[in-house]
Amino acid sequence: MRLFNILFEEHSVHNTNLDTLYNKFNRKYFDNELPKVPISWNNNKRSGGMVKAKYNRSTGEINIISFQLSKQFKMSEEHLHGIMMHEMIHVYLFHVGIPYTTGKDKMHGIEFMAKLRELRKKVPFDIPVTEEVSEMEVSDHIKMKPVVVIEIGPNSIIPVSTKGFDSSDKEKFIQMLSRRIKNIEIYVSNSNVLSKFPVKRKLETVKGSYKISDDDIKKIRDKKITHIYSMIDTEVKFDLL
Ligand SMILES: [Zn+2]
Secondary structure, eight states: HHHHHHHHHHHGGOOOHHHEEEEEEEESSTTSOOOOOOOOOOOOOOOOOEEEEEEOOOTTOOEEEEEESSSBBOOOOOHHHHHHHHHHHHHHHHHTTTOOOOOSSSSSHHHHHHHHHHHTTSSSSSSSOOOOOOSBBTTTTTOOOOOOEEESSEEEEEEEEEHHHHHHHHHHHHHHHHHHEEEEEEEOOOOGGGGGOOSSSOGGOOOOOOOOOOHHHHHHHHEEEEEEEEEEETEEOOOOO
């Protein structure tokens, strides 16, 4: 088992040497024109990758501070290569002196899309248009603390920390919810899918809920630890912690 884990770890895309990959793509697709940049992995939950740069408006100088890809999500090698190229287009634009692209999207506007289309013809994998991660699956190595999941309706959740849930006025909150919502489920889960969502510290700070896919809600329910409360239409079960 241990050996298996080690072998598996060694072949995970998250162990890819990003500097080597950057240099390879720089040679292959950018005529080695791109500058050396500080590259690293991070655990960003909102974005698959990001390039940070400092732009000096008076001199027009653009300095790239960091180039990071997220380990938070499961990735195929193709996907990793796609995100890498996407971020390298940002580096390219900064390098040729374009801090912001033209159009509504200041980062992925006309100049970005032109370079993306040009490169898509040259590479054997897809280059994503955005760093969007909401559809991506969270990596297995991400460990999640138990969280209270308040499910309202079929595809909306409110994650609240167990501490915050315990110290809040639960009955008042549930009464307030049940006046407006017919189906409410409350339980504790430690699914790593929950790491995609901000966790509220108290019921008092809850404003609105997060939309969630059928797949993700299934994963969260599969990792259910304790059931706290459920109200399905008029049938009410009460079992507060
Ligand atoms: Zn981007």
